[in-house]
Amino acid sequence: MALPIASLAGDATAGATGWTKEYPQTDGSPARSCVTCHNRDLTKPGRHAVTNKTIEPLAPSVNPQRLTDQAKVEKWLLRNCRWTLGRECTPEEKSDFISYIETQ
């Protein structure tokens, strides 16, 4: 896997902490975290918070396709950081998340 963001040594422990961190929203909607859509347990499917559509598990141990498509990883980290944290994630945060997901 040759992800440029993974060229930073990611910290899986920091990624795990970031995974459950809740971000209050300014528009009156409930606080969000990665868990909101992706589940606490990454080996289980998640559910889209707005549309209820099933999201396949993120854990490569049960879904080997995960983290294999660089463009897809970049796309979702951009969108989902903006939606959840209200800002883009730093390269360090992204590599921490990837390192955490890799361990699942």
Added chain:
Amino acid sequence: MQTSTKTIAMLAIAFLSLGAVGLALGDSDDDDHEKREKGGGWVKSRPDVAPVVNATYSEECGSCHMAYQPGLLPGDAWTQIMSPAGLSNHYGDDASLTDEVRTDITAFLLNNSADQAERSRSRAFAVSANQSVQADGTSLPRITETRYFMHEHDEIPARLVTGNPKVGSFSQCNSCHRGAAEGIYNEKQVSIPGHGRWED
């Protein structure tokens, strides 16, 4: 004698075939405010809205919700939805795409939008959606706010849709229109979860 048996048999087959044609032609939408479409309904329902045929669109847009057929909105509505600003606040979600993918999908939507469509149900969606500012801050056009959509759904009680946990909102076409993914929206194919067939 043999010849007359053959003749009777052939006549019988001919009459039976005619009967089958009569039955097949009988499959029309019986919505009381809907014109019958010509050429509709052989054994299998014909799509009312042209089915989606673009892998990028199905993959990119279908990952969060049903890939709504392009024929459900006019081109100017799709243009707004697919603008970078429209995608970054996509009905309360962030649906940003790279410019390359965005351009690709926009071209597909515009080539197949309601104002380009030949199917009369799809033509009905060509009238622009009502513009109204949403609680989530977006003012993007919505299929569910087109005049035609509202007219078609005006008799459905809220408890069967927004108040029905198995449906949740009118945006979930495929919860009740079981052929929605194939572009089939006629009343015969409606089955509301926990309620069943919808009879006008």
